[in-house]
Amino acid sequence: MNTTSLDLLPVSSSDPKANVTLTVNGIKVTRAVSVRMLLSDFLRHELGLKGTHVGCEHGVCGACTVLIDGKSARSCLTFAVQASGAEIRTVESLAERSGALHPLQQAFQDCHGLQCGYCTPGMMMNIMSHFESDETLDLSDDGIREMLSGNLCRCTGYHNIILAVRRAAALMGKA
Known part of the structure; x- marks a missing residue:
C-alpha cells in the first residue's frame, strides 16, 4: 500500500478529500474520496461492487475480506487512501465474464x-x-x-x- 503519493484536494469543509487511484479487479480507477472513507465503502458505494459484505465493522467476522496486493485484508478496517496504488481483488474477480464459476x-x-x-x-x-x-x-x-x-x-x-x-x-x- 502506498500512502506517500496522496493528492490532497483543497476543501472548505471539515471532511478533507484525497484522490485515490487503485486497480480493482484489473481495472484502474481514480476517485476523490473522503480521507475517512473505508475501503469497504469505497468498493460498495463508489464502485458498486456489492460482493464485499460488511458484517461486524470491527474486523472480527471476515465478511469484508478482500485481497490487497495478493494478501487477505479486512476492508472495513482499511481506509481507501491507505490502499492507494494497490491492486485490490474482490469476490467479483473470481467468476468468468461468461458467467462460468471459478x-x-x-x-x-x-x-x-x-x-x-x-x-x-x-x-x-x-x-x-x-x-x-x-x-x-x-x-x-x-x-x-x-x-x-x-x-x-x-x-x-x-x-x-x-x-x-x-x-x-x-x-x-x-x-
Whole structure:
C-alpha cells in the first residue's frame, strides 16, 4: 500500500478529500474520496461492487475480506487512501465474464459450503489468498480450520465448507 503519493484536494469543509487511484479487479480507477472513507465503502458505494459484505465493522467476522496486493485484508478496517496504488481483488474477480464459476465457487456450490451466503465472499477471498501464496497447503480438517480462522459463519458447522475447500484445492491443482 502506498500512502506517500496522496493528492490532497483543497476543501472548505471539515471532511478533507484525497484522490485515490487503485486497480480493482484489473481495472484502474481514480476517485476523490473522503480521507475517512473505508475501503469497504469505497468498493460498495463508489464502485458498486456489492460482493464485499460488511458484517461486524470491527474486523472480527471476515465478511469484508478482500485481497490487497495478493494478501487477505479486512476492508472495513482499511481506509481507501491507505490502499492507494494497490491492486485490490474482490469476490467479483473470481467468476468468468461468461458467467462460468471459478473452481472455488463451483466447489462451494457442489459441496453445499454455504447457507445464507453472507460470509462466503470474504471466506472465498481469504481462501484464495492461501491458495495463491502458501507453498504447501495443509488440507487436513485442522489445517483448513486454521486457514478459515479469520472468518466467522453463523449458519454452518463448517463441515461442508471444509469439504468445499478440499474440493477446490483438487479442482485447482493445489491438492
